[in-house]
Amino acid sequence: MTRDIIDINDFTILVEEGNSENPVIDSCFFDEPVIAVAFYGSGNVDLTVKYGDNQKTFKHTKGLVLSFYADEKVEFIHTVSALKPLECIVIATTATNLDKLPNREGELFSEMLYQLVHPKDHYVEGPRFFMTPEMQSIVNQVFRTRYEGKAKMMFFRSQMTALLAHFFGQLSMLSEQTISREELKKLQDAKEILTNNLDAPPSLSDLAKQIGLNTFKLKKNFKEIFGVPVFKYLQNERLTKAHELIRNQEATIQEAAWHVGYDSLSSFSNAFTKKFGFRPSAIKG
Numbered sequence: 001m002t003r004d005i006i007d008i009n010d011f012t013i014l015v016e017e018g019n020s021e022n023p024v025i026d027s028c029f030f031d032e033p034v035i036a037v038a039f040y041g042s043g044n045v046d047l048t049v050k051y052g053d054n055q056k057t058f059k060h061t062k063g064l065v066l067s068f069y070a071d072e073k074v075e076f077i078h079t080v081s082a083l084k085p086l087e088c089i090v091i092a093t094t095a096t097n098l099d100k101l102p103n104r105e106g107e108l109f110s111e112m113l114y115q116l117v118h119p120k121d122h123y124v125e126g127p128r129f130f131m132t133p134e135m136q137s138i139v140n141q142v143f144r145t146r147y148e149g150k151a152k153m154m155f156f157r158s159q160m161t162a163l164l165a166h167f168f169g170q171l172s173m174l175s176e177q178t179i180s181r182e183e184l185k186k187l188q189d190a191k192e193i194l195t196n197n198l199d200a201p202p203s204l205s206d207l208a209k210q211i212g213l214n215t216f217k218l219k220k221n222f223k224e225i226f227g228v229p230v231f232k233y234l235q236n237e238r239l240t241k242a243h244e245l246i247r248n249q250e251a252t253i254q255e256a257a258w259h260v261g262y263d264s265l266s267s268f269s270n271a272f273t274k275k276f277g278f279r280p281s282a283i284k285g
Contacts, residue, residue, distance in 0.1 A: 001026055001080065008157050010097040014090040016078075017143060018045075019248075023081045033071040034092040035109060035116045037167055039131065040064045041087030041139045042244055046079040051123040060192065063136060065167060067126035069116040074123045087143050091160055108168050127171055130191065132227035133236055135166045140240060144247070170227075179221055186211040187225050190218060194234050198241055199261040201234055239275045242268070246283045253280045 001018035012034075018026060030036075040047075044062040048055060051074040058064065070076075080086045095117055098106030110117050116126045131139070138159050147155050179187075190211045194201055201207075207230070208215045222230050238260035245251040245259060254265055262268035272280050 001086075003028070006153070006156060008153075008160060009102075010093055010100050011160065012092045013156065013160055014088075014092065015142065016086055016088045016090075018078070018080045019082070019085040020080050021082050023079055026078045026080060026086070028076050029072060029074065030070055030092070031072060032094060033069070033119075034094055035069050035098075035113065036067070036090050036092035037164070038064075038066045038068070039089045039091075039135065039139050039163060040066075041089075041136075041143055042240060043085040043087050045084045045086040045088075048077040048079070049123060050075040050077065051121070054123070056123075056125070062195065063130045063191075064128060065131055065135065065170075066128045067113060067116060067167075069119040069124040069126070071119075071122050087139070089139060089142060089160075089163070091164060112168060112171055127174070129170065129174060130188065130226060132166060132170055133233070134227070135163060135170075136236070136240075138163050138166070140243075144243075174225075179225065183213070183217070183221065184225065186213055187218075187222055190222060190230070191226065191233070194230070195237055198234070198238050199259060201261070204230060235271065236275070238262070239272055242272065242280070243276065243283065246280055256280070 001020075001024065002016070004013075004015040006013040006015065016026075018024070040061040040063065042062055044060055047058040047061050049057075049068075049070075051070075058066075078086050078088070093101075093109075098109050098117065100106070113126050115124055142156070142159055145152060145155055190207055190213075193207060193210060202210060204215055204218065208218045211218070213221075219230060222233070226233060228236070242256040242260045242262075245256040246253060251259060253269075257265055257268035260268075262271075269280055
C-alpha cells in the first residue's frame with residue numbers, strides 16, 4: 001500500500017495505490033475539514049465512509065468520481081484484495097483556500113458544490129458520476145507515469161488541473177441533462193455488464209434487452225452520460241485491463257489479448273499502440 005501526499009498551490013493531492021493477495025483494510029482521516037473530489041481508477045475497491053453513527057458503502061468504485069466535504073471525524077476505509085486493488089486520486093482543498101485560488105476558480109466550488117462549501121454535517125456527499133474517457137485517461141497516466149523528481153511534480157500539477165477542469169465541465173453538462181434517475185441506473189448497469197464481460201460482451205441489441213432500454217436510447221444516452229459510444233467504451237476497458245495484466249505480470253501479451261476478447265494478436269497490438277502510444281512489449285512489470 002502506497003500513499004503519496006503532494007501539495008500543489010492551495011490543493012493537497014492524495015495518491016493512493018494498493019494491491020494484496022489477501023484482503024487488507026486501510027483506513028485514513030483528514031486532519032482538517034476539506035472539500036474534495038476523489039477519482040477511482042481500475043480495481044473496484046470497496047469503500048466505506050464512517051462518521052458518527054452513520055455509514056455509507058460503495059461496492060462498485062471503478063471509474064467513480066465522488067465529491068464530498070469531510071472533517072476530522074470522518075473515516076474512509078478501503079478494503080483491498082487481489083480482485084479489488086486500489087487506485088485513487090483525491091484532490092482536496094479547504095473553504096478558507098477557495099478565495100486564494102487563481103482565476104476565480106474558487107467560484108466554481110461555491111456555485112457548483114454549494115452544499116460542500118456550506119456543510120451541515122461531518123460528511124456531506126456532493127455530485128458523483130462515472131469518469132469520462134478523458135478523465136480515465138488522465139488517471140491511468142498518473143498511475144503509470146515513468147517520470148521522477150521535478151518532472152513528475154510538473155506532470156502531476158498539469159494533470160490535477162486537467163482533472164478538475166474535466167470534473168466541473170462534466171458536472172455542468174450533467175446538470176443540463178434530462179435523463180431520469182431510473183434510466184441513468186440502467187445505463188450504469190450497461191456499463192457494468194460490459195466491464196464484467198470483456199472477453200465475450202453482449203451485442204448492442206442484447207445489451208439493450210438486458211437493461212430494459214431500446215437500442216436507440218442506449219446508444220444516444222450512453223454516449224451523453226459517459227462521453228463515448230458503447231463499444232468505444234468497451235474497447236477502452238479491454239485495453240486498460242490488458243495493460244494491467246501485462247504490467248502486473250499476470251499474463252503474457254498473447255494471454256492478455258485473449259483474456260479481453262482479441263483473437264488477433266496484431267489487431268490487439270495495433271489498438272493498444274493507438275491508445276497508449278507504445279506497443280505492449282514496451283511495458284515493464
